[in-house]
Amino acid sequence: MIPTVVTSKPEMVAAIRRRRDELAVTHETIDEISGMAGGYTSKLLAPEPIKGFGEMSLGSVLGALALGIAAVIIIEDPDQVERIGDRWVKRKRPQKIASAGISASMSHEAPATIQTTPVPERKPVDLQHMKTIAKLGGKRRAKILGKRARHRIATHAARTRWAKRGCMAVRC
Numbered sequence: 001m002i003p004t005v006v007t008s009k010p011e012m013v014a015a016i017r018r019r020r021d022e023l024a025v026t027h028e029t030i031d032e033i034s035g036m037a038g039g040y041t042s043k044l045l046a047p048e049p050i051k052g053f054g055e056m057s058l059g060s061v062l063g064a065l066a067l068g069i070a071a072v073i074i075i076e077d078p079d080q081v082e083r084i085g086d087r088w089v090k091r092k093r094p095q096k097i098a099s100a101g102i103s104a105s106m107s108h109e110a111p112a113t114i115q116t117t118p119v120p121e122r123k124p125v126d127l128q129h130m131k132t133i134a135k136l137g138g139k140r141r142a143k144i145l146g147k148r149a150r151h152r153i154a155t156h157a158a159r160t161r162w163a164k165r166g167c168m169a170v171r172c
Contacts, residue, residue, distance in 0.1 A: 003070070013053070017045055019065045034060035 001019055006012045020030065027041040034041070034057075041061065043051040053061070062068060142150055 001067070009053075013045065013049065016061060016065065016067070019067055020045065023065065025065075030061060030064045033064035036060055 001022060004011075004015045004018075006015055020027075027045065028038065030036075030041040031038050036057065040051065040057070043049065044053060044057060044061065051057070145153070
């Protein structure tokens with residue numbers, strides 16, 4: 001196969017179809033080699049695709065057809081800039097990059113020293129206080145629930161306890 005420059009998703013799908021036709025393999029074969037569900041390749045490579053390529057399916061189909069992506073180059077489109085450039089609203093504050101936790105306006109050079117903030121200490125949990133709160137919550141719930149609901153909950157709890165012991169009868 002001749003290396004192909006792809007600039008859009010439809011061109012990518014067309015290149016994959018060309019490879020499929022070049023190898024003369026069926027969609028079922030691609031499904032089996034890639035480990036996808038039967039008929040999935042047909043949905044991806046249909047004339048009007050029912051499904052779109054995702055991260056998993058793209059890698060699987062490319063692997064089944066012995067294809068790879070050599071490089072992805074993202075460039076600025078001057079025609080598009082001309083069309084929509086005047087609609088861009090500048091930020092008043094620099095945006096923080098979520099994955100790195102640094103400001104986007106900062107230089108990409110590594111600082112000489114990295115300062116870390118100390119991890120705050122967790123307060124010890126007062127178990128006795130937590131038990132008291134739990135009891136109060138249980139009593140309040142029992143007060144709100146009707147007699148029938150409490151009975152149903154208690155029966156379920158008892159059956160669960162008996163099942164853990166391995167007893168099938170009501171009394172063991």
